[in-house]
Amino acid sequence: MAEASHAENNIQRWRMPLNAENYGRPQLRQLYRNLSKGLPPDLSAFVHEYQLTVLRELSLPLELRKFFDSLPDLASDELARQPQAALATATKRAHQDSIERTVVDQLEARDAIKPAAILWALIKPYGRLSADVLRGLDDALVDIHSSLEGKISTLVNSFVTGRNLRQGADGSLAYYHGKVEAGIETALAGHPQAVRLTLRPLIDALLARDDDQGGSWGIETAAEIIRLSQRIADATPRPPRASQDRLNRLVENKLKATGRDLENALRLAATVGSSISNLSEVRAGWSINPIEVSRDWWTGANPNVTQIGMRGCAQILTCVN
Numbered sequence: 001m002a003e004a005s006h007a008e009n010n011i012q013r014w015r016m017p018l019n020a021e022n023y024g025r026p027q028l029r030q031l032y033r034n035l036s037k038g039l040p041p042d043l044s045a046f047v048h049e050y051q052l053t054v055l056r057e058l059s060l061p062l063e064l065r066k067f068f069d070s071l072p073d074l075a076s077d078e079l080a081r082q083p084q085a086a087l088a089t090a091t092k093r094a095h096q097d098s099i100e101r102t103v104v105d106q107l108e109a110r111d112a113i114k115p116a117a118i119l120w121a122l123i124k125p126y127g128r129l130s131a132d133v134l135r136g137l138d139d140a141l142v143d144i145h146s147s148l149e150g151k152i153s154t155l156v157n158s159f160v161t162g163r164n165l166r167q168g169a170d171g172s173l174a175y176y177h178g179k180v181e182a183g184i185e186t187a188l189a190g191h192p193q194a195v196r197l198t199l200r201p202l203i204d205a206l207l208a209r210d211d212d213q214g215g216s217w218g219i220e221t222a223a224e225i226i227r228l229s230q231r232i233a234d235a236t237p238r239p240p241r242a243s244q245d246r247l248n249r250l251v252e253n254k255l256k257a258t259g260r261d262l263e264n265a266l267r268l269a270a271t272v273g274s275s276i277s278n279l280s281e282v283r284a285g286w287s288i289n290p291i292e293v294s295r296d297w298w299t300g301a302n303p304n305v306t307q308i309g310m311r312g313c314a315q316i317l318t319c320v321n
Helices: 008-021 025-036 041-049 051-057 061-073 076-081 083-109 113-123 131-144 151-161 178-189 192-213 217-231 241-254 259-272 279-288 295-299 303-316
Strands: 165-167 172-175
Touching: 025 041, 025 051, 025 061, 041 051, 041 061, 041 076, 041 083, 051 083, 061 083, 076 083, 083 113, 083 178, 113 131, 113 151, 113 172, 113 178, 113 192, 113 217, 131 151, 131 172, 131 192, 151 165, 172 178, 178 192, 192 217, 192 241, 217 241, 217 259, 241 259
Parallel strands: none
Antiparallel strands: 165 172
16 A cells, blocks of 8 residues: 555655664663662662563563653552552553553654644544545545645554554554543643644635535534644634634534533533624623623623523523522
């Protein structure tokens, strides 16, 4: 598949730094001994006793460093009473932390923040992404944002090769480990402007997909992306007016729901609805505190908003008298 897509050179570029970190056993043993120096007596005895076990579990220098970083957090009584449990905790933490750090370093080294933002945004709402959907969006995204040319497929290929992404039998993509997502989010948090400017054309591409293929998957996903992007400080995109108007209509239709669906719609309105529509008052009422906002506040709002707010008070019991 790499030959057919002419991606073998790109994949090889990703393999090189991974191979460079894959030390031989003698180098790992030497690193282990170096990191052991200066430890308190109880920790020194612990790491000496379990050296062979640790080196079987952890095969990368970064993992070993994370292992030794975690040792001071282990309680001395746990080391004495349950040393194997303490060892399992430390090695698991080292493995997870090294995954996150490695993902961050890879994205920074490869200048892959923009394609990572696209990948994160499309996986985040549903936990997985159809490779066919991604291929369908790729051309549209490059057409809007030429700097993405070749970048998305290269990142996907490298992440599949590096076992950061799992590709199912149906072609769907998902993370191998939650720490991969955490690493992507950490990297994105360092470049909020690049994330905003990348997610904006993604919103437009998703709406255009609905225009071409019908249905509402694109706009539903776009709304979720805007909502979820608030997990990353200052990374929420501001869609063009025409796209925002369509998102407003989606949210307004959802606000006709009842029960739990109405509660979800109110939360969506608070994060996705435009500040220049009636939804701005829904946003204001919900952002005050949905548990404490009063019926009087909703009564004094725009009549359309009042109706929404009072239904919310009646059905999901989030308003006080």
